[in-house]
Amino acid sequence: MQSFLTSNRACGILAHISSLPGPYGIGDIGSVSFSFLDFLHRGGQKYWQILPTVPTSLFFDSSPYMSSSAFAGSPLLISPDSLVHMGLLKKNEITARHHFSPYITDYKQVDKFKRGLLERSYKVFSSTQAPLFHQFVKRTPWLKDYALFMCLKEIHDNQPWTKWQDKLARREPSALANAEKKYRSRIGFYLFEQYVFFRQWAALKKHAYSKGVSIIGDIPIYVALDSADVWANQEIFEIDPESLKPLRVSGVPPDYFSETGQLWGNPLYRWNSGDPLIEDALLSWWTRRFKAMFDLVDVARVDHFRGFQAYWAVPAEEETALNGSWEPGPGPLFFEKIYKNLGELRIIAEDLGEISAEVIKLRDKLGFPGMKVLQFAFDNNPRNPFLPHNYTNPNCVVYTGTHDNDTTLGWFMSNQLNEESRATIKQFANRETHDANPIHQDLIYLALSST
Helix, strand or coil: CCCCCCCCCCCEEEHHHHHHCCCCCCCCCCCHHHHHHHHHHHHCCEEEEEECCCCCCCHHHHCCCCCCCCCCCCHCCCCHHHHHHHHCCCCCHHHHCCCCCCCCCCCCHHHHHHHHHHHHHHHHHCCCHHHHHHHHHHHCCCCCHHHHHHHHHHHCCCHHHCCCCCCHHHCCCCHHHHHHCHHHHHHHHHCCCCCCHHHHHHHHHHHHCCCCCCCEEEEEHHHHHHHHHHHCCHHHHCCCCCCCCCCCCEEEEECCCCCCCEEEEECCCCCCCCCCHHHHHHHHHHHCCCCCCCCCCCCEECCCCCHHHHEEEEEEECCCCCCEEEEECCHHHHHHHHHHHHHCCCCCCCCCCCCCCCHHHHHHHCCCEEEEEHHHCCCCCCCCCCCCCHCCCEEEECCCCCCCCCCHHHHCCCCCHHHHHHHHHHCCCCHHHHHHHCCHHHHHHHHHHCC
């Protein structure tokens, strides 16, 4: 298939919203993001790449890769200023009773602050705004399950859904109906949170379009066990119907970096169930997921793309990823079916790590650009595929580093590199080894000069 990338080279910046500087302890989708888009426009940048914008949990170190929902927006990214503009708060309610660090995000402090603002906003949410709110709820298919999930999680003292009252955990219709009736107001709060997030996001996306900047989002291939996605769609995951625990979980096998591999612990999809009903349910869920993502962004990076060709399955009782096995993924037919529903998708395939020829074949068959990371290039091997002069396929996106890497300066000064490698980097960038030019500028130069 034809790649969405054209012969016209373009560049952009990878910076998550939470990292943008602002007065409320964390970047948000209000004025700080608008200003960042203006900055990108002035600099001739065409892309802004972000990490997942989904809700995060302190229990999982506020990682957006372990979320309560693959669809919902993070309340922490909601702009307090925009709540004032909506008439839901007064300016003096958001001014600094809190003192936030300008250097790091204290997620516990920010969560408490934002939650308080949203609780007050919900109480004064006016009936004049109700029509737009109800339209949003009606046209958002995943929303009611998510709001009910969050409410029930709160009722159960934040316990995983597998430890809830059995009838609620197993989604017995009468139990769900009773909960919806009993907790109607609290469910409404979580509906409201999402209404505010997506209203603010629509304004941000409109501003990005006006500045000629495309937003690149991020889709983790797996979802968390303790999520609305698994709770509401148990049949498409490898879950024991009796214990409600995963049968097998995600990870990657042993490699150069780890003798025991990486055990991620996410429940696996039932790609190989052989049941047409489950296959249809999986296709339907993924179609909704891709549609929701591309309603938000222009391009999406698919994390762990290799899992669509083959994935590492580890028995849930294992303590490491050592004793897993490769299982076939859904392959190209899956994407062909998605395309029939949504049209061709603008996807960047995360193809880093141990990648087989079969994964490359799938990536190229689909026309997805892969990734090149310059921090992986300098191991004193002149044939290293990440060195800019070794790129054989122009259908790729070049990064100095990603969210999985150290900062460029931190990497350059770390023990990951020896003096020979540091000198090689400077030579590739046509710099003197000990000149005053910052290393991050050298890597930007190398990325822009790649062939």
